[in-house]
Amino acid sequence: MIKISTRTVSDLLIQIGIIASLLVVLFLGFFFVYLPFTTNHGQTITVPDVTKLSFEEMQNLLEDRGLRYEIDSAYVAGWQPLTVFQQYPRPNAKVKEGRKIYITLIKRTAPMVSMPNLQDLTLRSAELNLKSLGLEKGETTYVPDVAKNSVLRQLYNGKEIAPGTPVPKGAMIDLEVGDGLGSTMFEVPNVVGLPLDEAKLTIQGSNLKVGTIISVEDPEKEVGTVVRQRPEARSGERIRVGEAMDLWVVGPVEPDQ
Incomplete structure (x- = not known):
């Protein structure tokens, strides 16, 4: 044992x-x-806000904090090229040293998009169509046409632009839209002999525009009296809705008249 x-x-x-x-x-x-x-x-680091900073400013700020970054790009109308548009994680988030921050940088040049066909669309539909492509609605001009609020023409830089034409993203597209009155013709109203303010009301009440006002001398008429119009109110003379009438008025005439 x-x-x-x-x-x-x-x-x-x-x-x-x-x-x-x-x-x-x-x-x-x-x-x-x-x-x-x-x-x-x-140990955590507070993510700084780098939005709207230039690329160099963003780079220096993140590197000083011990943070890395990864960049993609996008185009946003109205933003300065090569500035930070978005970041993730968001500003003031708590992260560890060396964390990668994802940066969206604004492109230097706008990408091109194909001009859509807006003709015959309603104004609202045309606006939505433009917005979906990153285009902006510019000036809207109403012209005589029976198709009320329907797009008749699309224009870029003052010229009609055909569907499919490349345009830069963010471009302003002007629209001509029908006013619903069409090409209605009627006899020219007679405003000769009326004071200017009454003549204006008569013209505008007839869905016409006041055109050029010319001052003339006529010692026999009171100042501000309309003594001539164009087109004249002659028998059989007709005018289209939306057209302008020029007036000759005993002067002097105030500039806003």
């Missing part, structure tokens, strides 16, 4: 205790010293 001395057992237990203690120390050191040191545990 083999006898084990009390001293041998005691030494063995001491060795086991030392080994267990070392394992506990290594375990705690790994989780509470090594990992926090290598992952910056508990």
